[in-house]
Amino acid sequence: MTEKNLISLLTKLERTQDLSDEEFASLLEADSSAFCAELALRARNTRERYYGKDVYIRGLIEFTNYCRNNCYYCGIRRGNERAQRYRLTYEEILACCKAGYQLGFRTFVLQGGEDSYFTDERLAGLIRAIKKSHPDCAVTLSVGERERDSYEKLFEAGADRWLLRHETADKAHYESLHPAEMSWEHRLKCLRDLKSIGYQVGCGMMVGSPGHTTAHLVKDLRLLQELQPEMVGIGPFIPQQDTPFADQPAGTAELTLRLLSIIRLLLPQVLLPATTALGTIDPQGREKGLLAGANVLMPNLSPVSVRKKYALYDNKICTGEEAAECIRCLSGRVASTGFHIVKGRGDHPGFKRKEGR
Ligand code: SAH
Numbered sequence: 001m002t003e004k005n006l007i008s009l010l011t012k013l014e015r016t017q018d019l020s021d022e023e024f025a026s027l028l029e030a031d032s033s034a035f036c037a038e039l040a041l042r043a044r045n046t047r048e049r050y051y052g053k054d055v056y057i058r059g060l061i062e063f064t065n066y067c068r069n070n071c072y073y074c075g076i077r078r079g080n081e082r083a084q085r086y087r088l089t090y091e092e093i094l095a096c097c098k099a100g101y102q103l104g105f106r107t108f109v110l111q112g113g114e115d116s117y118f119t120d121e122r123l124a125g126l127i128r129a130i131k132k133s134h135p136d137c138a139v140t141l142s143v144g145e146r147e148r149d150s151y152e153k154l155f156e157a158g159a160d161r162w163l164l165r166h167e168t169a170d171k172a173h174y175e176s177l178h179p180a181e182m183s184w185e186h187r188l189k190c191l192r193d194l195k196s197i198g199y200q201v202g203c204g205m206m207v208g209s210p211g212h213t214t215a216h217l218v219k220d221l222r223l224l225q226e227l228q229p230e231m232v233g234i235g236p237f238i239p240q241q242d243t244p245f246a247d248q249p250a251g252t253a254e255l256t257l258r259l260l261s262i263i264r265l266l267l268p269q270v271l272l273p274a275t276t277a278l279g280t281i282d283p284q285g286r287e288k289g290l291l292a293g294a295n296v297l298m299p300n301l302s303p304v305s306v307r308k309k310y311a312l313y314d315n316k317i318c319t320g321e322e323a324a325e326c327i328r329c330l331s332g333r334v335a336s337t338g339f340h341i342v343k344g345r346g347d348h349p350g351f352k353r354k355e356g357r
Helices: 003-016 021-029 033-051 090-102 120-133 148-156 171-177 184-197 214-227 253-266 276-281 285-291 323-336
Strands: 054-057 059-064 107-112 138-142 161-163 200-203 340-342
Touching: 003 021, 003 033, 003 253, 021 214, 021 253, 033 253, 054 323, 059 090, 090 107, 090 120, 090 323, 107 161, 120 138, 120 148, 148 184, 171 184, 184 200, 184 214, 200 214, 214 253, 253 276, 253 285, 276 285, 285 323, 323 340
Parallel strands: 054 340, 059 107, 107 138, 138 161, 161 200
Antiparallel strands: none
């Protein structure tokens, strides 16, 4: 396809938030740096139309690396005997929130493996305690698949948002990344349940995981279009040395950036993080992500003593410094892009806060 035709596809995507499968595939495969620059520029203009120069921050608390699942790509999979397991106490988690609050965070993301210690009752107690100390903050959970009644209980306890990446929208591809005890249908059911309960929902894929093709990516984009999530978290797959995928090639920053821009044009108001995995695969990855349409950063608030143990993939950045140093470093990086970090919950513009939440 000529550059002119590719650029007219961008205009069509901006106008209609839709393209045919073949047209999406052309955007994903186009081999032209001029086109990529135009794509990023248009994505940036769209993000600025809704969010100006603002960048939202979320304080990520990686509170447990125990996991009952055995995903082939993930460093905290249950079968990884070399993982040093940890679980933060209530007091430690609340101390992370308190320190984060003082640094300006108004969203806390509790992320972890699927740890059966954290029953609904325990998680609900934790959410209530955070909300009691910080009623002006949003609480996001990212602890995997649960049943609908469990999602309901946690929503009633005050959780506002849920991040659950779909990883890949192709069932056969999903099955090649996960053992047979996990199901693609269940993951999708979870996402639909979360949405209908009233959570602001984040899904997303791991870019360039083993066997990930352009046809799969087109399905990923279609799924985003159908689910209309409030957030989309994407990052490159990065091998982890103690997993079955240790020797698989990593996904690329280039494709991740291209996808960030396409997603921005597809879902203009979406909350789109420039992820730690993107910053790991490319030292300037997060800055490039912001310049390609992303508008969220998720710095780590976990205690430094556990950070290296939450090793989803190798060479993860920001595992050595305290949260205060992290935010100082990030503020400088953000300023270099012409954007700035803002305080505030940073809800999706289409989201109406319910009374008492
Ligand atoms: N148990 C939670 C949190 C999982 S970790 C859940 O299931 O939602 C958060 C995300 O990290 C995963 O959804 C996956 O997309 C990503 N991840 C895991 N291993 C990775 C790897 N090796 N490279 C890149 N991203 C990875």
